[in-house]
Amino acid sequence: MIAFLRSGFSTRRSRNGLWGVPLVIVVLLVAVLTLATEQFATRENLFNLVAQAMPLLIAAIGQLFVIIVGGLDLSVGSVISFSTAILSLDAPAVVLIPAVFVLAGLVGLINGLVITRLNVHPIIATLAMQYILLGITRILRPVSGGDIPQIIISAVQGSFLGLPMPVFWGVIAIGLAAKLLYGTRFGLHLFGIGGGVAAGMEDAARNFGIRVDRNIVLAYVACSLFAALAGVFLAGRIVSGDPNVGLLFELDAITAAAIGGTQLSGGVGSLHGTVLGAVILALLANGMNMANISPFVQTAIKGGLLLAIVGLQSRKKMGL
């Protein structure tokens, strides 16, 4: 345990990145908010915090998959809006819910194929997808509205075993990602591919016999599916389809991953770090709201934090 915690502050012991830093920040933020305000440490606020954090947490987990292979996915926000728009259509839940994930998987597939087959830079490929999907979403649902299937609303707003539902969404999303990243050969291959990209040896993973292109495509599919999951959750919270609800989510997701010690050059990063990054963003918003800090100032503080934490990490030290 101690050795594991120490590895969070070292770039030499593991490829998890500096996740010890966000851990310390989370502990500090919780301590400060608990001492400074009375509302923070209440059961009600903490459950509310989990619900607030959940869409970003899920989207950031998805983003982690593509960042590990040295890519980026800017279409995440549109996938989220698109998912809420689909769910608000007039059709039964048994049709809508599978449709959301099938379509999102298709989006990821197209992203991955455009990047690997057409050799388009990930930023351009997914930026284009972001616009395309935003356009389609606005056709489907020009302004916020429509009804969301009751089952989703219950699954987001209800509670189970005395715990609010968002807790279970978090457990399932994190558990699924943990299995994919650390409990499959697929996850190991993603790290291998990203390490090769970061070290300037694009062919290295291929020389090991890894199906590089296929794994990269699957990483983008995973990212889109997690984004769709975040979208379904958001739909249950806002109880309508909204073409703008996902706006800028892709950048917040990247921010969460980066704060969590994930290297954008690929091959270095961790699930726990990314979760911590998302928690920090949620804590900041929650705490600053309580302190009546203007949302504009909050945004500036978020940027400053990102810069400070990423500035702490030296890429060269990792031999990458």
Next chain:
Amino acid sequence: MFDGQQEYLVEMRGISKAFGPNRVLRDVSLCLRPGSVHALMGENGAGKSTLMKILAGVHKRDKGLIRMNGVDLNLPSPREALSAGISTVFQELSLLPNLTIAENMFLGREPQTRTGAPDRRRMRAETAAALAELDLKLDPDQLVSTLTIAERQFVEIAHGIKADASVLILDEPTAALNAADVEVLNRSIRNLRAKGRVIVYISHRMDEIFGICDEVTVLKDGQYVGTRAIADVTPDQLIAMMVGRELADLFPARAGNLAQPVLELRGFKAAPKARAFDLTLHQGEILGLAGLEGQGQQRIMRALIGRHPVFGGSLHLHGQALKFPNRANGIRSMARLGLGFVPEDRKEEGLMLGLSVAANLVIGLHAEKPAVAPARALRDVVQRMSDALRIKTASPATPVGALSGGNQQKVLLGRYLAQGLKVLVIEEPTRGVDIGAKSEIYGLLRDFTNAGGAVLVTSRETVELIGLCDRLAIVHGDTVVAEMPAGQATEHGILAAALTTEGVAA
């Protein structure tokens, strides 16, 4: 099939390969017997690594046949080669730095637990065993980025052996190893041979070839020269097979008497542990740094413009003592003193391929001026250099990337000649350039020195150095081990000088 046993485990026949217009392999054959260590020899650029990369599935062959156990193999990617039982330890390090040793050892063929997860316990245990077999005391859970170069090399070898392949390709496996390490490696190779495996062994070290190999195939200029049993050849005969070609009549006359030193290095150390050496370049002289590839020629050259750190010594230019330049403005400061650096890779480091011939020619002149000075087109300079160098282009506005290799190289050279420099440090003056343009470039360099300039040059092609230079300095282990007049040098002599000193060092 025939006598119940195949004579050869692997047959490569009539293999040809070209990269663009550059024909790297022409009708090369290689036949490997089971239970043997087969050396593959040839000069730098003879095509050894390309041939092996074709067998490893990294490059696709243009023509030719590969059979294993009498079955035709199509090797579109490394994956197919690996599953056919062909395992490679590449010359350049190819382990993934962010994975542990154990993960690298099993990458792409991880054992799985019942839940489908990589079986880390088994990977760890088997890796520890494989490392122990090579006398390595390393933690399988260590990240590869924390290993030394020699350790990485050993892990690569362990990885190649671990693959349990019937063919193991070792491309210069000992480059980073000391004598004791080499002995450990040889023990493993003998074990594999006893099991009936085939080991292809690429190395420049004669003692290793004669110590461990059974047969040797020699390549030269991308062509097959011959295959011999090691017992039937001597090192001298092998060197003759590797080099024995006529010197083409490509080269201009050499310089006469040389008196005036231009560039002097004293007690120069290009690497922390290298022996210090002296080197003098005279006015009117072309001095070549010769030797095996990657022995420090490039480090020495690049130290002069601050692109590589210097570990001791002094530098005089035109008799004036100078500090060694730093990385940030070394090229600028040396250009101001009349020394220009022509980098090896004209596409990556030299030319701006998307810009015009004219812009590439005059950019050196512009670089000398303040950043906000107006950049005149300098059409007269462009015209003069195009004429002098006989650059074949539709117009000066043509993007330089559209020109042939030879003309690109002339544009690069023209940039430095236009600056009116006195000393040129040139890496690979004719890489990827056809024979006619080569001859022209040699002539241009000789004209430059006849007009009072001086040239320090490296090349992978030893023949080129012998023909072009007045004097050669043989570099080995980051130091100059011998000097000789180029007129009396032979490829054999240079190779022997480098290899002999290597034997001493090891």
